Amino acid sequence: GENxxxxxxxxxxxxxxxxxxxxxYSDSASNYFPWYKQELGKGPQLIIDIRSNVGEKKDQxxxxxxxxxxxxxxxxxxxxxxxxxxxxxxAANNNDMRFGAGTRLTVKP
Amino acid sequence: xAGVTQTPRYLIKTRGQQVTLSCxxxxxxxxxSWYQQTPGQGLQFLFEYFSETxxxxxxxxxxxxxxxxxxxxxxxxxxxxELGDSALYLCASGQQGARTGELFFGExxxxxxx
Numbered sequence: 208g209e210n211x212x213x214x215x216x217x218x219x220x221x222x223x224x225x226x227x228x229x230x231x232y233s234d235s236a237s238n239y240f241p242w243y244k245q246e247l248g249k250g251p252q253l254i255i256d257i258r259s260n261v262g263e264k265k266d267q268x269x270x271x272x273x274x275x276x277x278x279x280x281x282x283x284x285x286x287x288x289x290x291x292x293x294x295x296x297x298a299a300n301n302n303d304m305r306f307g308a309g310t311r312l313t314v315k316p
Numbered sequence: 317x318a319g320v321t322q323t324p325r326y327l328i329k330t331r332g333q334q335v336t337l338s339c340x341x342x343x344x345x346x347x348x349s350w351y352q353q354t355p356g357q358g359l360q361f362l363f364e365y366f367s368e369t370x371x372x373x374x375x376x377x378x379x380x381x382x383x384x385x386x387x388x389x390x391x392x393x394x395x396x397x398e399l400g401d402s403a404l405y406l407c408a409s410g411q412q413g414a415r416t417g418e419l420f421f422g423e424x425x426x427x428x429x430x
Contacts (some may be wrong), residue, residue, distance in 0.1 A: 241418065249422035250320075250406055251359075296359060303372045304349065304408075304419060306359040 208235040211299050212306045213307025216271070221315050226287050228310045230297035237299040240273060240280050245294045245309075254295075272288040318343065320409050320422035334395040337425045341388050341409030347371075348390040349419060350382060355402040362405075365390055394427075398406045415421045 209234040211292045220226050232240075238259040243251035257271045257280065264271050268287075273280040280299075284291055292314045297307040319357050321340040341348050350362040362376035365384035382392040388409075394401055404426050408419035 210407070243421075250423045250425075251410075253349075253418055256418065283382065303361050303364060303374070305361065306356040 209305040211307045217311045226284045228282045232299040237301045239300045243283050243296045249278045289314050322422035326426045336393045339390045339407030345374045345409035347410045351406045397429045
């Protein structure tokens with residue numbers, strides 16, 4: 208089955224800096240790669256996703272890149288704000304959705 | 317449009333008991349997936365139901381079971397509870413499910429086993 212690895216496990220940045228979270232996956236048949244943000248006491252919320260026929264996707268301060276050959280994808284957050292502080296999960300799917308272990312992002316004001 | 321609703325939000329059980337958790341998906345969504353979230357293991361896939369049929373199952377023992385009703389609402393049951401079953405149980409709904417599309421998560425049911 209699919210195995211998703213996510214790095215780093217914790218990330219601390221200064222407000223206004225950029226944050227990058229990286230994931231690798233094992234199943235070359237996976238074709239959908241979402242990113243979720245989970246705030247304390249809440250369920251994960253989809254923030255951006257990318258499909259295997261696209262290399263990059265951007266939505267305001269958030270962007271995701273996908274390298275299918277290398278089987279890795281990354282989340283980029285620019286101009287970080289304190290409200291970006293949360294746990295971020297990457298995921299990859301084939302027959303079911305498999306998640307990375309999560310990255311706890313802290314944005315210091 | 318209402319989101320995914322999970323009940324109960326919090327519950328405490330003792331070892332050996334059983335528990336049933338409920339999930340009401342977003343209106344129009346036919347897929348419901350269940351995940352177990354723990355600090356040590358992250359988000360682990362339990363099973364997915366689509367149109368009342370179990371479409372996929374993760375690597376959990378038979379004590380974990382689920383079902384989906386004709387209105388797409390789903391329940392999961394855990395029998396003979398163990399301490400290690402303490403976790404946040406998350407339900408996610410989607411139009412087509414995990415294979416092809418977005419999943420929308422509920423707030424979860426936090427189970428504590430004493």
